[in-house]
Amino acid sequence: MKRLSKIAFVLFVMIFSLQVSAQKKLTEATISYDIVINTNNSKPEAADLLDGATSVIYLKGSSSRSEMISSLGTQATIIDGKSGNVTILKDYGEQKYMIKMTPANWKESNKKYEGITFTYLNEFKTIEGHNCQKAIGKFPSDTSTFTVFFTKELVPINKDFEYLNRNLPGLAMQYEAKLGDKMVTYTVSSISYNPVSQVKFDIPKSGYRLMTYEESRGAGN
Numbered sequence: 001m002k003r004l005s006k007i008a009f010v011l012f013v014m015i016f017s018l019q020v021s022a023q024k025k026l027t028e029a030t031i032s033y034d035i036v037i038n039t040n041n042s043k044p045e046a047a048d049l050l051d052g053a054t055s056v057i058y059l060k061g062s063s064s065r066s067e068m069i070s071s072l073g074t075q076a077t078i079i080d081g082k083s084g085n086v087t088i089l090k091d092y093g094e095q096k097y098m099i100k101m102t103p104a105n106w107k108e109s110n111k112k113y114e115g116i117t118f119t120y121l122n123e124f125k126t127i128e129g130h131n132c133q134k135a136i137g138k139f140p141s142d143t144s145t146f147t148v149f150f151t152k153e154l155v156p157i158n159k160d161f162e163y164l165n166r167n168l169p170g171l172a173m174q175y176e177a178k179l180g181d182k183m184v185t186y187t188v189s190s191i192s193y194n195p196v197s198q199v200k201f202d203i204p205k206s207g208y209r210l211m212t213y214e215e216s217r218g219a220g221n
Contacts (some may be wrong), residue, residue, distance in 0.1 A: 026156040026171065029193050031057040034185040035070075039181065055186060057161055060196045064161035078201055078217055079106075088205050088216075098208035098218070105213040110163040115140035118148075118168060125149060126190050127173040135168065146183075150173035154191075 033055040053070035062081025065110035067074055073092035080086070090096065101109065116137050123134040132149040139145070146193035152170040164177060174187045 006055070007185050023152060024060055024154050025115065027061060027198055029059045029191060030056075031171075031188060032190045033057075034189045036185045036187075036208055037182055047089060054189075058196045058200045059156060059158075059161070060198070060201065062158040063201050064158065065200050066161050077161070079158070080201070082182060084160075089204070089208060096208045097211055098204065099211050099213060099216045101213045106160070109213070112139070112141065113163045113166075116164070127151070128191060130154065132173045137164070137201060144178075146176040146178075148172050149176075 002180040030042075035053045035055060040046070053068060056067045056069065058065040058067075064077075064079045064081070066077045068076075073090070073095075075091070075144065076091070078087045084106070086101040086103075086106045088099040088101065090099070107114075116139060118135045118137050123135045125132055125134075127149060130153050131150040132151045135148050135150060137146045146164075148165060148168065150165065150168045150170045150172045154171040156162075156171060159168075162172060164174040165175060172186075174185065177184050177186065185186055
């Protein structure tokens with residue numbers, strides 16, 4: 001009996017070690033997502049201009065830079081991993097805005113994502129070579145849900161760049177998000193582990209109209 005218990009313990013340690021070794025802490029990476037929007041409308045809408053856009057995430061330590069690139073322009077969100085401060089850069093042609101946010105501002109702007117719970121399903125698929133599990137996210141404020149496929153093989157050390165999925169035990173590789181009354185699907189198209197230049201996290205000193213978080217809310221941004 002003791003021998004069986006010892007064997008079982010050894011097997012448990014081996015399995016746990018394999019799971020840990022299979023995980024990769026994302027301390028430096030560039031993650032690209034393709035974006036698809038289905039408006040179910042034969043006539044073009046404003047949301048259609050984002051169809052085919054890309055979202056690129058740059059991770060370096062606990063800092064991140066998220067870029068939404070579309071035909072309309074580029075919007076970048078830079079999170080300082082040390083201070084928790086957030087800078088949003090909106091670059092739409094001649095309109096260039098810089099919005100400064102404190103950690104409290106950032107949390108308030110994402111309050112609709114607080115308390116999201118996930119139900120994990122026994123359904124899997126491979127995305128960019130990684131085994132991904134299906135989960136259903138539920139908003140606490142209503143009964144609305146969204147679908148996400150995530151991998152436990154990649155674990156960002158700071159998940160604030162993807163607030164919607166920050167409670168997942170890994171990286172979201174494909175997920176749904178709402179854009180108004182439309183559903184947007186993000187799918188990872190590539191992941192690079194090459195060094196990310198520190199320049200990506202530098203804040204421009206000129207060229208943008210500076211706004212506070214309160215001002216940006218008043219302007220409807």
